[in-house]
Amino acid sequence: MATRKYEQRLRAEAAEETRRRILDALYQRLREAPAEPVSIDRIAQLARVARPTVYLAFGSRAGLFDAVGADVLQRGGFERMLQASAHASAREGLRGGIRGVTEMYAANRDVIRVLSSMAQLDAAAVGGATQRLEQGRASGMAHLAQRLADHGALRPDVTVDHATDLLWLLTSFESFDLLYTGRKLSVDKVAKALTTTAEHSLLQ
């Protein structure tokens, strides 16, 4: 029963590539028809893979959606963006932060839309994908609000808590999408509208 050494190279690469192909198929499917239900079978066909292979690679339907969520976060550089906004001056951080999330939302609009809707309807259906995104944003906005207060940039009648609440609202995907999809504004105009709203409401 002595299992002999077995270092993978090509095989591991091939496995990683089918994983990638399945994820890409899901991306494609979501982009082409974001308002239609998604079946694992169709994803498998799109990826030219047998259906059980999807379960082999991602464990479950929820695992697949969780993975696509993690992929969006990583590709979009969400963490990096939040940290970058913390390096500039407080006022610059506000502008840059809003612009950063806006562009990231725009680049992945369909995927994020589906993930967050699924999370609302069935908490177990997407793993922790959206929770991770939300949590990072929550602490990021609390941090930004505190920095604005420390710099004396907030209006006198605005508390740190209230600033956090409003930043939470204005940097949400939902706010972006209400203007981008709902009002058909360009990415640029959405970022501008959200930024000026934050500035008018929070800054001196």
Added chain:
Amino acid sequence: MATRKYEQRLRAEAAEETRRRILDALYQRLREAPAEPVSIDRIAQLARVARPTVYLAFGSRAGLFDAVGADVLQRGGFERMLQASAHASAREGLRGGIRGVTEMYAANRDVIRVLSSMAQLDAAAVGGATQRLEQGRASGMAHLAQRLADHGALRPDVTVDHATDLLWLLTSFESFDLLYTGRKLSVDKVAKALTTTAEHSLLQ
């Protein structure tokens, strides 16, 4: 084969009552577990009704959700509220409109959450329920923005279009819920936060 006259009284009432019982069961189900998938079978059991009866009364799963959406609109008095806000002065209309939708959202939070999420994931799954709500709100906000402009209440750097966009954002269910559920603010604080944001950003 001459069908004889047949005026219903008790029978129609009984039918209306089972319809009502099914709707109430769905309300109850959504309130008790808003983040779990809803099966028609469970709704039927809750309403103490056979599953085919649900299809008899509402035609389809989509028909049931469409009906519950219409019910929320009617009970919540959404139309009436929008019109009422149009009677007061423009500034009063802004305050009253935001407070009105906020209270209506709070009273039906779970149902609206599920309906709007379902609409995002599968356009055909809820009939026109959410579309009707959105459309009324869109024209209502355009109207309110125009009135504010006519009264010279808008900041000089704010166009009617921009005011419409921002009102659209701030009176959305998503904005309400981001603060109410996401930030755990009370209904009163949500209304206040949304109102002051609108006033700071739009009014002179």
Added chain:
DNA sequence: TATTCTGAAATACAGACTGTCTAGCGAAAT
């Protein structure tokens, strides 16, 4: 009271989907 109508129950069925299991192929790794 006898007859007719009809809302609802009970049951069964087709079809789509998820998730799991088995057997086996074929190419990579030794």
Added chain:
DNA sequence: ATTTCGCTAGACAGTCTGTATTTCAGAATA
């Protein structure tokens, strides 16, 4: 040459939607 393992193919149980059929009980009529 032999072992390993990613993947396929096929089948299966279980859950869900939506529909069709039959039957019953009670309301509406005469």
